[in-house]
Amino acid sequence: MATVRDVAKAAGVSPMTVSNVLNNHPHVRPATRERVLKAIDDLGYRVNVAARNLRAGRTNTIGFAVPEVESPYFGQLASRIIARAHDAGYRVAIERTGADRENELSAITSSRTRMYDGLILSAVGLGPADRDLLEIDMPMVILGESMFGAPVDHIALPNEEGTYAATTHLIERGCRRIAIVQGGDPDRLSVTSLRHAGYRRAMAEHGMDLHPSLVVERHHLSLEDGRTAAHQLVDAGTGADGVVCITDTVAMGVMRGFADRGLSVPAQVRVVGFDDILEARYSVPSLTTIDPDHEEVARLAVELLLARLADDPHWQPKEHVTGFRVVARESTA
Amino acid sequence: MATVRDVAKAAGVSPMTVSNVLNNHPHVRPATRERVLKAIDDLGYRVNVAARNLRAGRTNTIGFAVPEVESPYFGQLASRIIARAHDAGYRVAIERTGADRENELSAITSSRTRMYDGLILSAVGLGPADRDLLEIDMPMVILGESMFGAPVDHIALPNEEGTYAATTHLIERGCRRIAIVQGGDPDRLSVTSLRHAGYRRAMAEHGMDLHPSLVVERHHLSLEDGRTAAHQLVDAGTGADGVVCITDTVAMGVMRGFADRGLSVPAQVRVVGFDDILEARYSVPSLTTIDPDHEEVARLAVELLLARLADDPHWQPKEHVTGFRVVARESTA
DNA sequence: GTGGCGATGTGTATCGTTACAACTCGCTTC
DNA sequence: GAAGCGAGTTGTAACGATACACATCGCCAC
Numbered sequence: 076m077a078t079v080r081d082v083a084k085a086a087g088v089s090p091m092t093v094s095n096v097l098n099n100h101p102h103v104r105p106a107t108r109e110r111v112l113k114a115i116d117d118l119g120y121r122v123n124v125a126a127r128n129l130r131a132g133r134t135n136t137i138g139f140a141v142p143e144v145e146s147p148y149f150g151q152l153a154s155r156i157i158a159r160a161h162d163a164g165y166r167v168a169i170e171r172t173g174a175d176r177e178n179e180l181s182a183i184t185s186s187r188t189r190m191y192d193g194l195i196l197s198a199v200g201l202g203p204a205d206r207d208l209l210e211i212d213m214p215m216v217i218l219g220e221s222m223f224g225a226p227v228d229h230i231a232l233p234n235e236e237g238t239y240a241a242t243t244h245l246i247e248r249g250c251r252r253i254a255i256v257q258g259g260d261p262d263r264l265s266v267t268s269l270r271h272a273g274y275r276r277a278m279a280e281h282g283m284d285l286h287p288s289l290v291v292e293r294h295h296l297s298l299e300d301g302r303t304a305a306h307q308l309v310d311a312g313t314g315a316d317g318v319v320c321i322t323d324t325v326a327m328g329v330m331r332g333f334a335d336r337g338l339s340v341p342a343q344v345r346v347v348g349f350d351d352i353l354e355a356r357y358s359v360p361s362l363t364t365i366d367p368d369h370e371e372v373a374r375l376a377v378e379l380l381l382a383r384l385a386d387d388p389h390w391q392p393k394e395h396v397t398g399f400r401v402v403a404r405e406s407t408a
Numbered sequence: 409m410a411t412v413r414d415v416a417k418a419a420g421v422s423p424m425t426v427s428n429v430l431n432n433h434p435h436v437r438p439a440t441r442e443r444v445l446k447a448i449d450d451l452g453y454r455v456n457v458a459a460r461n462l463r464a465g466r467t468n469t470i471g472f473a474v475p476e477v478e479s480p481y482f483g484q485l486a487s488r489i490i491a492r493a494h495d496a497g498y499r500v501a502i503e504r505t506g507a508d509r510e511n512e513l514s515a516i517t518s519s520r521t522r523m524y525d526g527l528i529l530s531a532v533g534l535g536p537a538d539r540d541l542l543e544i545d546m547p548m549v550i551l552g553e554s555m556f557g558a559p560v561d562h563i564a565l566p567n568e569e570g571t572y573a574a575t576t577h578l579i580e581r582g583c584r585r586i587a588i589v590q591g592g593d594p595d596r597l598s599v600t601s602l603r604h605a606g607y608r609r610a611m612a613e614h615g616m617d618l619h620p621s622l623v624v625e626r627h628h629l630s631l632e633d634g635r636t637a638a639h640q641l642v643d644a645g646t647g648a649d650g651v652v653c654i655t656d657t658v659a660m661g662v663m664r665g666f667a668d669r670g671l672s673v674p675a676q677v678r679v680v681g682f683d684d685i686l687e688a689r690y691s692v693p694s695l696t697t698i699d700p701d702h703e704e705v706a707r708l709a710v711e712l713l714l715a716r717l718a719d720d721p722h723w724q725p726k727e728h729v730t731g732f733r734v735v736a737r738e739s740t741a
Numbered sequence: 742g743t744g745g746c747g748a749t750g751t752g753t754a755t756c757g758t759t760a761c762a763a764c765t766c767g768c769t770t771c
Numbered sequence: 772g773a774a775g776c777g778a779g780t781t782g783t784a785a786c787g788a789t790a791c792a793c794a795t796c797g798c799c800a801c
Contacts, residue, residue, distance in 0.1 A: 091759075129458040132786070145487040154477050298686065298687070430789095462788080463789050747796105748796090753791090765780080
């Protein structure tokens with residue numbers, strides 16, 4: 076593989092001139108530039124990124140660490156983040172953590188991340204207890220869990236308020252026995268605990284009965300988990316006439332589960348999700364959900380990270396909570 | 409940021425010994441190793457990947473270039489590829505091409521790819537005409553389009569046979585006016601043209617009438633495209649009682665489109681997709697589709713790429729076509 | 742007691758690129 | 772005509788890790 080030296084030799088100039096051409100530096104005579112470009116073309120030269128990165132001390136790449144790459148939610152968010160980063164001249168590498176604490180920490184600390192100038196981390200396993208571990212020398216923006224006091228920017232979804240609104244929406248539609256399908260430990264601060272709190276508050280404020288059988292726990296938040304949760308609600312005779320789901324993916328599974336049992340959505344039971352993934356608009360019935368403004372999340376995440384990379388001496392960690400809106404569709408009609 | 413030299417100084421050894429510890433080389437006394445590890449820990453040292461890559465001439469990373477990261481199909485395939493690559497000690501970076509020829513070529517030739525030891529390219533825009541451009545010095549496996557004669561491995565899906573089977577399945581279920589929803593130029597060699605050929609052959613062999621209005625073209629292959637295609641089929645009064653969709657995503661959109669028009673699937677019109685994405689199992693109705701054995705695709709892709717990386721002097725480009733099976737579900741019941 | 746061997750550790754050079762300072766020229770300016 | 776300037780170009784020295792060859796040492800065999 077050709078190097079700058081080879082190109083320099085072929086063009087009859089010094090390696091530095093080749094570098095100057097490559098980086099569009101001024102003070103290169105057009106004729107010289109042409110000769111260098113021709114030599115580059117002739118030799119099929121391509122710059123060695125590892126060498127450039129080493130020399131420059133930066134890679135112009137940011138990492139986006141997600142629990143799973145196959146989830147529509149993260150796929151769609153990644154797509155937006157890539158677009159915003161691209162606008163700013165950065166590339167994005169998607170990193171899979173696997174949704175547990177160990178892997179999220181390793182995504183942060185592992186040597187791999189040294190390939191990135193900064194990291195956007197979609198946290199699901201980390202808790203406030205891990206905040207010390209985040210005191211590392213890597214510009215980072217956390218999406219999801221709150222890390223009070225940790226020296227990182229944080230973008231939170233409107234978890235509590237959103238789920239409150241979703242639950243209230245079901246109540247307004249006439250539901251009386253409203254179940255929730257959630258995942259993870261509700262006592263730990265997490266997506267589930269916050270959304271659960273919103274549900275509980277809405278139920279309490281509207282004087283709804285909250286029987287324990289209406290809270291269905293699942294370890295993961297997959298389509299299959301949603302489906303079996305619906306089965307459980309039906310088979311246990313809970314008489315649920317509305318279901319708040321912790322994510323749209325779970326909600327899709329729940330709707331499928333009701334279909335398995337011959338229940339009609341929304342005629343017999345209404346379902347609401349959270350995230351407004353693209354698929355929610357196309358399911359049958361289409362899914363009522365909470366839209367937490369992904370575009371805003373992506374824009375903010377990239378913006379905050381770039382600000383951090385700028386190395387402003389007065390930088391302070393910021394905490395953002397995005398807005399949301401209830402998108403009413405057929406599943407709660 | 410600490411370097412090997414700093415660690416060496418702190419541990420009272422030479423940089424080389426630090427390197428030896430880092431790389432688990434033999435002939436390091438346990439006591440020395442301990443001291444080095446302690447120094448690494450104390451200083452929070454982490455290896456500089458750029459330097460290591462430069463020195464080693466390899467990155468242990470393979471690129472996976474996909475048209476779009478938000479598609480369930482590619483997300484699910486990526487997940488499998490990551491798993492297989494991980495088994496072999498490789499990392500995967502997902503690269504978005506944007507589904508056009510320009511970007512796919514740039515994914516191959518751009519300097520960025522020098523960050524990867526090899527590339528798995530999901531091609532949709534490239535055609536055989538581009539084969540010369542693939543004669544570059546980068547180990548590569550192409551998924552999708554065939555590149556006859558190009559010096560790259562190629563994994564093809566059973567496009568023609570799969571769609572033939574899908575169409576035949578509809579015929580066996582009693583459909584008589586079978587439409588196809590496809591994308592791109594059917595005259596160019598592409599996923600669409602091959603799948604279209606399978607549809608056409610099945611229709612011909614079974615003596616089915618193939619009215620032009622039954623072939624619906626869409627430029628992209630999105631949910632929205634599927635939906636409007638269904639609208640068109642209904643609104644134009646084609647009387648279609650079965651629809652072959654070029655992908656599951658399109659099929660989901662088509663089912664939604666029929667729901668918009670009050671048509672019931674499968675009672676009034678049957679729908680079949682292609683890919684067997686996870687969502688196909690959970691839609692209502694669940695989607696009959698062609699399962700092209702993703703696990704096999706992922707396994708093969710990584711295996712072929714690693715074989716290529718091994719630099720065997722007798723390496724020859726290989727062409728694989730994976731198997732498939734018809735997964736009958738509710739949408740054609 | 743000497744040669745030799747295996748275990749352990751170290752200096753040097755290098756991967757390919759680029760920042761920086763310095764150097765050459767032709768030309769203007771007084 | 773000397774000083775000065777700026778466009779154009781180049782040499783040198785890193786960035787940080789590691790392959791390789793070599794040095795050192797303790798200990799065993801004969």
